[in-house]
Amino acid sequence: MVIVKTTYKFRAYPSQVHKSMLNHQMHLSKQLYNLLLEKSQEHFKDYGKAFTKFDMNKWITQLKRKSPEFKELHSQVCQNVADRVSNGYKQFFRRIKERETGKKVRAGFPRFKSFVSSLTFPQEGGFVIGKKKVRLSKIGNINFVNHRDIEGIPKTCAIKKTKTDEWYLTISTEKDDIVPFTNGKGAVGMDLGIKKYAVLSDGSVLHNTHMSVKERSKLKRLQRVISRRKKGSRKRRKAVIAFARKYEHISKIKDDRLHKLSHRLVNSYSFIAYEGLEIANMMGNHRLARNIGEESWGKFTDYLRYKAESAGCAVVSVDPRNTSKTCSDCGNIQYISLSERTFACNKCGMSKDRDLNASVNILNRATSGQGGSNASGDNARPLAREAVVKERGTIIGDSR
Ligand SMILES: [Zn+2]
Structure with a gap:
């Protein structure tokens, strides 16, 4: 048995209303990212160790209580942002270790973001894929051009904006297969x-x-x-x-x-x-x-x-x-x-x-x-x- 992972990319056409919701949520994720990073830096300075994903999730819950606008972000999106900050930190610690072994690397802190241009729903439930529309929690139904049959179970869904204001969906799926007949031929x-x-x-x-x-x-x-x-x-x-x-x-x-x-x-x-x-x-x-x-x-x-x-x-x-x-x-x-x-x-x-x-x-x-x-x-x-x-x-x- 092998697990076959496939990634699909589709052009999406959010309505004006959805666009402004998406833009707003991207703005919130950017803020969340930077807040988590700041928090992680403080934590590192005070305790000399990483602010874990567990710490982050606890902290996000408190943040939502204090600043209700963050409730607009779906919990999965928040989780994905926390994952990214945490990964950024892991890289940082890896660089520090490398430097200790004498390698010449710069071990600067992960950087603050000036913008975020995508939202990622990392689990089923946060999104539902239909024939021509994808339903994103806390946003709504967004049209996309489904030019390819989606095979397997959708695992993650991301929506991304390009600099020219084009929108794309990236959907990754997984499928158990004994033999990965992926190109559909014999x-x-x-x-x-x-x-x-x-x-x-x-x-x-x-x-x-x-x-x-x-x-x-x-x-x-x-x-x-x-x-x-x-x-x-x-x-x-x-x-x-x-x-x-x-x-x-x-x-x-x-x-x-x-x-x-x-x-x-x-x-x-x-x-x-x-x-x-x-x-x-x-x-x-x-x-x-x-x-x-x-x-x-x-x-x-x-x-x-x-x-x-x-x-x-x-x-x-x-x-x-x-x-x-x-x-x-x-x-x-x-x-x-x-x-x-x-x-x-x-x-x-x-x-x-x-x-x-x-x-x-x-x-x-x-x-x-x-x-x-x-x-x-x-x-x-x-x-x-x-x-x-x-x-x-x-x-x-x-x-x-
Ligand atoms: Zn025989």
Whole structure:
């Protein structure tokens, strides 16, 4: 289980009446902020320690009794202001500590605010989100442009004014999910290989991002030139440079392809599972294949991971044991030699391309426990059409 947090931003259109209420409340929060800060400073001077959130809340209650205008602020808004002051103080104490350890930092007190341009309701109850309106306690219903469905349970709601008097709502939600399908697209398992770069559980095949035979033989030729030259000679140095240039050039092209490929993938799927490969193991003694595969797959999965988040995609690795020896339909484990291209199950009779079978197993493994979901079921809506990358034959077709 993971908790998926999402933040939504919507343009809001408060009425003139609401605007003046909001402006007034922002003004009050600014005053409250500065009062709390002043109080905290005094407390620090007198006692040498922080004015805690608990102290603050007690003090706010007294303040409301003394100055009733602060009652206009919703208790949650007050609480949020207190949180901010308290966090400002924590930072202050952190800086003091750093200075004690000899770091050169300025440990000035948190600053007073000359204006506040947002109000935050940190809990449910202080706000209620409707279809086109949000109800803010002690303010009222405010229209907003709901251009995106809000998923999950709203946790906080903030309204903010820009310098040009535009208003925005920021709503953050939380949702329990087993698999965070955040960009609303499908899930796939991915089997990495040598001949086919990767086979996805929806049948898509990614081709040819390893070094090509032509590229490889060019490099080999340049390497042979080096070994023919006498050590320390000028000609040898030249040959070394030529080799390095070529190598660099090929690496750049490969890198570029991997970037594009990973970019397409995280934008085509919301969930990608791959084998956490002990790659060297998998490749056995096939030295050349290993060198090629290892470097490229490592980079590829790194790129996937770091591009995933902003694309609303989750990338996970799973235990690679027996992914190619297991029947993706019935779970039967049986021996299959490296040369066999088709997995034919002895138990249930299923027959599937070897790599496709493995990729379905990888997805099953990553999503197991998800209400009996099955990688070849609805959860893995084939997205082969969407995933087709037309560029330079990098990908994909439906190999089923
Ligand atoms: Zn089977």
